[in-house]
Each structure stands twice: as structure tokens, then as C-alpha cells.
Amino acid sequence: MTPTDSAALTSEIAHDHSVLQTVFGYHSYRDGQKEIIDAVIAGQDCLVIMPTGGGKSLCYQIPALMRDGITIVISPLISLMKDQVDQLIANGVQAACLNSSMTPDEQSETWKSLREGNLKLLYVSPERVLMRDFIERLQSIQVGLIAVDEAHCVSQWGHDFRPEYAQLGMLKQHFVDVPVMALTATADDTTRQDICQRLALDTPNIYLGSFDRPNIRYTLLEKHKPLAQLTQFLTTQSGQSGIIYCNSRKRVEQVAEKLCDQNIRAAGYHAGMSNEQRGFVQDAFQRDDIQIVVATVAFGMGINKPNVRFVVHYDIPRNIESYYQETGRAGRDGLPAEAVMFYDPSDIGWLHRCLQEKPEGPQKQVESHKLNAMGAFAEALTCRRLVLLNYFGEYREKPCGNCDICLDPPTLFDGTEQAQKALSCVYRVNQSFGVGYVVEVLRGMQNQRIKDHAHEKLSTYGLGKDNSHEYWVSIYRQLIHRGYLVQNIARSSVLQLTEEARPLLRGEIALELAVPRLGLSPRSKADKLGKRNYDKKLFAKLRKLRKAIADEEDVPPYVVFNDATLIEMAEMIPTSQGELLAVNGVGQRKLEKYGNVFLDVIEDHITMDSNDASYG
Incomplete structure (x- = not known):
């Protein structure tokens, strides 16, 4: 034309x-x-x-x-x-x-x-x-x-x-x-x-408009061994397109290298790369030649790729607006998508320290407020989507049923004894060490640093040996969230007791804690969400045809048709131009340009299925 x-x-x-x-x-x-x-x-x-x-x-x-x-x-x-x-x-x-x-x-x-x-x-x-x-x-x-x-x-x-x-x-x-x-x-x-x-x-x-993206499942995981946790998550996303956000260039390069070592088609993207390098990565991602981009926030604004199936925040973002925009890059086609964030409270502390270096003024106050709101979202034990929507002034009461809190509600237990062990150990080491070291003492680890301080002789040494390192880190984080402990930023984040810890240590009050989550949330309920009954084999053939056309025309595959349109084709199985025009995403120009070749693939598939059935 x-x-x-x-x-x-x-x-x-x-x-x-x-x-x-x-x-x-x-x-x-x-x-x-x-x-x-x-x-x-x-x-x-x-x-x-x-x-x-x-x-x-x-x-x-x-x-x-x-x-x-x-x-x-x-x-x-x-x-x-x-x-x-x-x-x-x-x-x-x-x-x-x-x-x-x-x-x-x-x-x-x-x-x-x-x-x-x-x-x-x-x-x-x-x-x-x-x-x-x-x-x-x-x-x-x-x-x-x-x-x-x-x-x-x-x-x-x-x-x-x-x-x-x-x-x-x-x-x-x-x-x-x-x-x-x-x-x-x-x-x-x-x-x-x-x-x-x-x-x-x-x-x-x-x-x-509504800020709700019901097709996105929001999940937060306590960050313990993030590379291992990331690898575990990616096994559930085989072959899918995704973005992994990190807060530093160094981490981007480390994570991208790790994924490539596992034969995953991944590439890094950050502002320290040349324009040519960044352009190559973005173009390859758009064309499905790269499966995963590991990036700083320098990547993403304007990415119009509709078939991003997951977004992982390896580190917590600086504000809810960024988190919302970045997770929103998943599932633009309306199909089910995942938004996973790894959370370690020390990451919030690092961001606060970065913020303190900025000059005083209204902008700093705004950024501080937004960072605090992001921390509150990460630590919430109520429906993630409700917290997000309420932040933007869209008030709802009914939980979404498609986030980690809804699908796997926190299990509470009487954590008084565990809290007393954890707080006592902080006290016995003179409130002079960070979370990692205190957990080592509590679990009775044998290493040179503990011996140098003679902490193997403490009454709390080994009291927590029956639980894992990650378990106790989770308990300490909850005690920090609840106000029984603080991390002194001025002293390398050492743990210190607050006044609220005294009655708990003396047994004057009881405390409920959440059972630590040490892996991915159960997925049985969530996996039923958004399932559609379409011909998977035909969908694969249509994707292959789309990629061939896109490569020939030197455009990203979704410019031809997006995944939602191909799924609808595999659902409706149109056999005429009129039926194909009834598929969402097929306009007059695309019907004229691509209609016949897609109808040919559909017809061949139907014929092959019929032959298979007759021989069967």
C-alpha cells in the first residue's frame, strides 16, 4: 500500500x-x-x-x-x-x-x-x-x-x-x-x-482509571539466598520473557552472568553501557531473541512488549510508583503475569543512607515519604493489591485473591519463646553485632570470629540450633518490624533492644509471629487463574510463523500480532477471512497483509489433526 x-x-x-x-x-x-x-x-x-x-x-x-x-x-x-x-x-x-x-x-x-x-x-x-x-x-x-x-x-x-x-x-x-x-x-x-x-x-x-491489574500476581519473598531463589523461580517460567530489576550496575552484571552460565538467554542493561550495547539488548529483547533482561531502572520506560510474563525486583525499588510502573511492564496483553520482589530490610536502610546524602529540601522530603511507603508495602501482611490501590487513592476492602498474602496467608504462632531467645542473644553479645552474626551465635556455629569474642560460652549460644539460618533471620526481621529491635545505621546496622523489648523478655506479654516463609508460595490456587482453553500446538505454530514474518520485516514479533491475538486464533480456529477479522487485534490492514498465511497454517494444522485422528 x-x-x-x-x-x-x-x-x-x-x-x-x-x-x-x-x-x-x-x-x-x-x-x-x-x-x-x-x-x-x-x-x-x-x-x-x-x-x-x-x-x-x-x-x-x-x-x-x-x-x-x-x-x-x-x-x-x-x-x-x-x-x-x-x-x-x-x-x-x-x-x-x-x-x-x-x-x-x-x-x-x-x-x-x-x-x-x-x-x-x-x-x-x-x-x-x-x-x-x-x-x-x-x-x-x-x-x-x-x-x-x-x-x-x-x-x-x-x-x-x-x-x-x-x-x-x-x-x-x-x-x-x-x-x-x-x-x-x-x-x-x-x-x-x-x-x-x-x-x-x-x-x-x-x-x-482503575490502577488494578488483576492479571498480575504480586509475590514478595524474604531475600535469603537471592541467586538460588531467582533460579528456583525461573524454573517455573521456562522460555518466557521477563525483566529482572537490580539497584546497581555491578549486581546487574553479576546476575546476568549467572543466568548466562545456566544457558538462559539473558543480557544486562544499565546506563554504564554504550548506546550501541543498550540498543542491541533492547532490540533483541523486543524480537524475542533474548529471553530475560537484567537491568537497572535505566531500562523499561516505553517498553511496549506485550508478552513480558514476569518482572522480578531483585532489590526493593525506591517508591511505589516505580514499583507499579515496572511491574506493569508484565502482562500488557492481559494474560496472566508474575511480579516477584525479593525483600531484605537492609536494602531499605541502604536506600535511606543514599537519600541522606542529598541536599535538604522539598524533593528530599518527597523521596523520603515515598521510600517509607515502599517499605510499608513490603512489610504488610494484608493483601498486596489492596495496599497498592489504597496508596493511589482507590480504596477497596475485598482481598484480590491473586497475591502471595491472599493465596498463602501468613500462619501465626505463639512466638514468645522464639522472640525471647532472639532478644536475649542480642543482649548477651552486648548489642554490638548485626543480624548475621547474632544468628550464628544463636545457632551455635563454630567459627573463628565467635571464638575470638568467646561467645561460645554465652548462655544463649546454640539455643536456636534446631532451626535454619534463614528461619532466625526472618524472626529477627519481624522483631524489627514490630519495634522490639532497631538496627543502628550509625553503627553498621548492629541490633539494639528497644524499651518495648523489656516486658517481652520478662515474660509479661505474649507475642504472635508469622511462621517464616523460606521458599516460593504454593501455586496450586493461583495456577488456575486466567487459564484459557486453546490449542497449544496450534499456538506454537502461529508463534513460529509470526517470528519468521517479523524477522523478514525487521520488526518485533508483537508488531505482527501479539500473544493475546494468537491465543484467540488458537481458541477460535478461524478458517475464513471473515472469521479471522473477528479476532481481536486483526484489523483490515493486517488481514490483507497476513491473513492468508495464518489461515494456511491453521488449515494445515486442522488437516494434520484430522489425519492423526483417523489413524488413531
């Missing part, structure tokens, strides 16, 4: 209001999409808060095709721009981007297409859109809509404030009558107000 033919198609479908089905292949809107689209088509400013995978992009892409003029999409990353443009072009939409990775000739060609009216969406960075010459050029053409993606970067109260984003409000001065749409997955009430003010939105239509 030529650009002229595509433009004619776009014009035709825009006027008969069938863009959703004809271009994008969807048969109904998701919650909130119709309301937002109607508002912006009518020329109203909008603030859209919608979870990752909730369909934010369609909220400006459909109006872009139905309004006169060009839609400018302000996006923070070159990779995100390219990804969105590839998918739009695959759907027959004329879209392009302008960024520093393009040659002068490529940029000139894009401007030419823009002047000639052959583009409907143009993706640019905030830095470029603020350039005087860029604004002057835009003023010579018709602008129909301005969309600001990742809009939480606008606000100083957001978790990822970027100064260049804060200046975007000036666009309203140059394009007075052009509606502006701000979109983000995470923003509390203060951040939402700040976004509206900084972007100078005029009585905006504010859509606050």
Missing part, C-alpha cells in the same frame, strides 16, 4: 468512525477510552491516568485519525517513539518520529511528508518540541492535537521529575486552540494537580 493509498484509507475510516475496528482490529473500547476520545475530538484538554497496558495510546491515536491536522506526541525515549511508529505503520497509519538518531536526509524526508499532509502522528522528544525553530515550523502547518506521554515527569511531586518536561506548558501559548492530552500510568492527587497546572490545561476532562 502506497502512502497516498494509506492516507486515503485513513481519511475514509476516520469519517465513518470505524477506526477502532478497521485500523486496530478491536471490537469494543476498554473502560474510559470512549469518554476520553469523545472529549478530545470535541477539542477539550484531557488528563488521562490509566494503568500500563490499559490502552492509553489509543486515547490519542484514534482522535489523531479523526481530527484534522497532525498530532504531536511528546515522548521521552527514542526507542518508545520507534516502537509506536512501527506498530502504527503496521496498521496502515502514516506516522513518523523526529529524533537525534536519524540522519539529516531522514529528518528532511519526515519534514517533507509533514508539509505535504502525508502524516497523522509525529513523535518527538520534549527537548526538540521546545526548540524555537521546531515551533516555528509547526506553526506553518495545522496541528490537531498535542499528546504528552509519561506526563508524571512534568511534576516535581512525581517519582521521575524531569526539568525539561516542566517547560512544556509554554506550548499552550503557541497553540492556543489545540487540545492537549497528558497521559501517565501513575500519579497521586498532588501530582495530578501539578500536571494540570504546569501544562496549563484548560478545565481538562480528567479520567482516573
